[in-house]
Amino acid sequence: MLVSAQEMLTKAKAGRYAVGQFNINNLEWTKAILLTAQELKSPVILGVSEGAGKYMCGYKTVVGMVNGMLEELRITVPVALHLDHGSYEGAKACIEAGFSSIMFDGSHYPIEENVAKTKELVAICKEKGMSIEAEVGSIGGEEDGVVGAGECADPKECKMIADLGVTMLAAGIGNIHGKYPANWPGLSFETLEAVQKETGTMPLVLHGGTGIPADMIQKAISLGVSKINVNTECQLAFQEATRKYILDGRDLEGKGFDPRKLLAPGAEAIKNTVKEKMELFGSVGKA
Ligand code: 13P
Numbered sequence: 001m002l003v004s005a006q007e008m009l010t011k012a013k014a015g016r017y018a019v020g021q022f023n024i025n026n027l028e029w030t031k032a033i034l035l036t037a038q039e040l041k042s043p044v045i046l047g048v049s050e051g052a053g054k055y056m057c058g059y060k061t062v063v064g065m066v067n068g069m070l071e072e073l074r075i076t077v078p079v080a081l082h083l084d085h086g087s088y089e090g091a092k093a094c095i096e097a098g099f100s101s102i103m104f105d106g107s108h109y110p111i112e113e114n115v116a117k118t119k120e121l122v123a124i125c126k127e128k129g130m131s132i133e134a135e136v137g138s139i140g141g142e143e144d145g146v147v148g149a150g151e152c153a154d155p156k157e158c159k160m161i162a163d164l165g166v167t168m169l170a171a172g173i174g175n176i177h178g179k180y181p182a183n184w185p186g187l188s189f190e191t192l193e194a195v196q197k198e199t200g201t202m203p204l205v206l207h208g209g210t211g212i213p214a215d216m217i218q219k220a221i222s223l224g225v226s227k228i229n230v231n232t233e234c235q236l237a238f239q240e241a242t243r244k245y246i247l248d249g250r251d252l253e254g255k256g257f258d259p260r261k262l263l264a265p266g267a268e269a270i271k272n273t274v275k276e277k278m279e280l281f282g283s284v285g286k287a
Contacts, residue, residue: 002067002100005080005131005227006167008043009203012226017282018217020209021045022274023084023231025052027065028263029238032270034069037077040275042283044077045101047084047229048094059083059097067098077287080131084229088117095124103133103170111157115164122165133227134161137172139207150174150208152191159198168203168227171195173220175208178232187216189223196224203227210236214280221282230277234270241269 005019012019024030024046037044048062056062066081082101083094091102104121106114118134125132137153153171162169173195174188196204206212206220209230217228245265250256278284 001070002081002098003078004129004167005045005082005101005133008045008078008080009131009168009226010201011286012043012283013201013203013224015282015286016221017286018206018221018226018228019043019045019283019286020274020277020281021047021082021084021205021227021229022234022277023047023049023052023229024056024062025235026056028267029234029270030066030069031073032267033274034073034075034079036271036274036278037079037287038073038075040278040284041077041287042278042285043079043287044278044283045080045082045227047082047231048099049084049231050086050090053083053090053094059094059099063098082131082133084231085135088121091121092124095128095130099130101131101133101167103135105135107135107138107172111160115160118161118166119164125167126165131167133168133170133205134164134166135170135172136161139170139172139175139177141177141208150176152188153195155191155194155198158195162199162202166202168205169195169199170205170207173206175206175212177208178210180208180211187212187220189219192220192223192225199224205229209233209277217280228277228281230273233277234273237269237273238266241265 022033080101085105137151140150151172173191203226205227206225209228210232
C-alpha cells in the first residue's frame, strides 16, 4: 500500500540520512526502482512530473501500475507516490487519482499567492493523510538551451511556508535540474544553514540531485536535507546502457530485438544508479 512521505521523512531527519525521490517514466523505471528499494530495505519516493504523468497515460494509469506492482512484486518497504513540481490543478488531479503525496510548486507566484494556494492544498492533504511539499526560491535548470542559475531561497519566506503545515520544504540553494554547468559555484550551504535554523524539524528537500558531488550531498544531509530528488542521472544511465547494447549489435543477435531484452540493460543501469544513491543518502536498511 502506498504511504504518505511523512513518517519516512521524519525518521530520516531525526536519523540524519535522506530518502531518495526517483522520478519514473514507464514500467521499466518503476519496476527497477521498486525492486532496488526492496532489495536494500530502503524507503523510497516515486516522483512523477506532470509531463511524465501525461506520457504514462494519466495519473490514474500511474496509480494503477504502481499499486499493481506493490502487490505483485511483494514490495513491503514504505513507498510514496509523489507528484513532482505540481501545478495547483495537477495537485488536485493527483489527490483525486490516489497519489499518496504531492508537491505544489508555487515558487513562481508572488509569496502571498503561494501561501494562499499552499494553505488550501495543505488542508486537503491533511484530511486525506497525504504528504505535501512546497517550494520557495526556484530551482534553476535548462530552458531553451540556456542554463538558469538556481535561486537562493529567503529563509524568512521558508519559515512562512513551513508554518502552513507542509510536510517537507524544497528551498532553492543554488541547485539546478539536469547536468550542472562547468562553472557552477556549488550549493549555498550558507543559505541551507539559515533555512534550517528558521524551519527546525521540517524535512528539507534537495532538488537537482544529478551530478552533485558526494561530499556536498553529505554536507547537505548533515544540515537538514532529508529528501533528495534524482531524475536525469537515471535517464543518462538508461541511455548509456541502451546505446551500448545497440552499438554492440546485440539487438541483431537472435531475439535481441525483443523489447524485454532490448530494455533490460537500461533497467539494470537504473537499478545500479538507484543503489548507488541510496547508499550515498544513507537510507539502506532504514525501511
Ligand atoms: P535532476 O534531474 O537534476 O536529478 O533533478 C531531479 C529533480 O529535482 C526532480 O524534481
